[in-house]
Amino acid sequence: MPQRRSHVAPSAAQTELAAALSGLRVNLDAPVEFPTAVLAEAEQATASQPELDLRDIAFATLDPEGSRDLDQAFHLERDGDGYTVRYAIADVPSFVAPGGAVDAEARRRGQTLYAADGTIPLHPTVLSEDRASLLPGVDRPAFVWTFSLDSAGAVTAFRLERALIRSREQLDYVSAQESLDRGDDGAVTLLPVIGALRIEQEKSRGGASLNLPDEEVVRAPDGAYAIERRQPLPVEDWNAQLSLMTGMAAASLMLDAKIGVLRTMPQPDEKSFDAFRHQTAALGRPWTTGRYGDYLRELDRADPLTLPILEAAASLFRGAGYVVFDGTAPADAMQAAIGAPYAHTTAPLRRLVDRWSLTICLAISRGEEIPDWVRESLNELPALMQESAQRASKLDSATINCVEAALLTPFVGTTIDATVIAVRDDRATVQIAEPAVTASAPVPAGTAAGSVVRLSVRSVDIAEGKIELVP
Structure with a gap:
């Protein structure tokens, strides 16, 4: 990119x-x-x-x-x-x-x-x-x-x-x-x-x-x-x-000595994997076989659909935290994204x-x-x-x-094109190319990730960091 x-x-x-x-x-x-x-x-x-x-x-x-x-x-x-x-x-x-x-x-x-x-x-x-x-x-x-x-x-x-x-x-x-x-x-x-x-x-x-x-x-x-x-x-x-x-x-x-502090992250559950499979299929880049890490590594960074896929994959990288131990090693010491126990x-x-x-x-x-x-x-x-x-x-x-x-201030009252990154209910996360802005906007039913929508910049509030976009 x-x-x-x-x-x-x-x-x-x-x-x-x-x-x-x-x-x-x-x-x-x-x-x-x-x-x-x-x-x-x-x-x-x-x-x-x-x-x-x-x-x-x-x-x-x-x-x-x-x-x-x-x-x-x-x-x-x-x-x-x-x-x-x-x-x-x-x-x-x-x-x-x-x-x-x-x-x-x-x-x-x-x-x-x-x-x-x-x-x-x-x-x-x-x-x-x-x-x-x-x-x-x-x-x-x-x-x-x-x-x-x-x-x-x-x-x-x-x-x-x-x-x-x-x-x-x-x-x-x-x-x-x-x-x-x-x-x-x-x-x-x-x-x-x-x-x-x-x-x-x-x-x-x-x-x-x-x-x-x-x-x-x-x-x-x-x-x-x-x-x-x-x-x-x-x-x-x-x-x-x-x-x-x-x-x-x-x-x-630290694990061998049974004392320390690890950075851990759980393996995504099957529900998360299933949801991600459905999202990749809907985007026309289905993940059907192999490990999700291999799938993500092989994505074409020049493909406009790669960003929506990576945004969807973020749900697989949740739950990171710190585990401390002294005397007994933790039962689950893994950092799933790394594929091994890991410490900062x-x-x-x-x-x-x-x-x-x-x-x-x-x-x-x-x-x-x-x-x-x-x-x-x-x-x-x-x-x-x-x-x-x-x-x-x-x-x-x-x-x-x-x-x-602030970037969108000059565009208030005008229309602008945006690429849909992800859709949830009747709202979408959209990416505007110029100026480079990621925002949330209401979209018509049936709008798919990867599609381009035309939006009107109704208002901005710099102090509050708020942007109002409408179809």
Whole structure:
């Protein structure tokens, strides 16, 4: 699916939109400023020097352009007919004192929030964008996972160590993809090879990826807000496989030790599968045989009916949550979409739970006792993460609603074509191509997903993020 960006042009709409976006933080009770005590503690925070020195390894990071909160760095090399993957994770546990002011504030926030008018970080930026971040050209303590892969990309062995590293390059997705397309040698040369092998491993596990197009509110240099929708680049999918591999390794360590926190998701039930089969048949792209993950992977991203199918498939990816355990492994430890037990472990600068996962895994790897603060607070994590996830979801949806209302402001009183994505009763979710807006509208009985309808833009309310469309 090609990239599409629609801008909010009229100055009056821009002014109203800026006020609406600013108000979202207050309405959602999203903490913005850090208390003085938190900032003071963060300024003084230092990490102990790791005994292991891996600064001779040419690590690199790969993130969206302009990122400063760099959680992961990687190094890939061939090893006979297999591969060695080193995956370094920012050593946030060493910078955050358990029970301290930074720890308490991070528990209140849960995760970094990405607002249209700036991020609301989990940790003070002196940590998240400086001392703890795996920025290039500076020494950083890190949790380094080392994986041995065979020729098929299967993990044959792994270990976790705390080490001093120095990233050599800060890469972004677009330039990295362009470099690979040109055939350049560099830090990402082996990423398509290893990433493709890991995707094949995912297939063999019965894993599935939804891969809906990204929808993001961005701000242009002139201050204009826009909605950008695009299909993730291949390099993003390959890079994600390194993170998934690490999360599965962390889960296996914690399950063996019978203590930890997993990210789980149940397998869809037969009722959900049946409903999805009916939807694909109605759209003329029936899923009749094989696993649903294989069906989704084989969809043609250029087909206009693929988006309605992926929207329908979202019902198969529900019920994700966190399960904590201490002493007895959970009866159902699976993350169905991944096809294996899995733990959030690779984004401690931006997600609270990863600090617990990393601390537990390092203690297990060293044969040490799990720290008391981890055991005492483990049961709090699911509620803290659920609360922060709800806040993030509300912020994301409210932001997009406000921007979409602003985008449609010049079209009030006019008619516009839209593609029907999904139909429920007498209303449909529709996609307008230009400006790029997803909305809800009443439709005549018998309207099918994939069809094009003509709608009138009756009214918009930027502050409330509301759009009224009628046939």
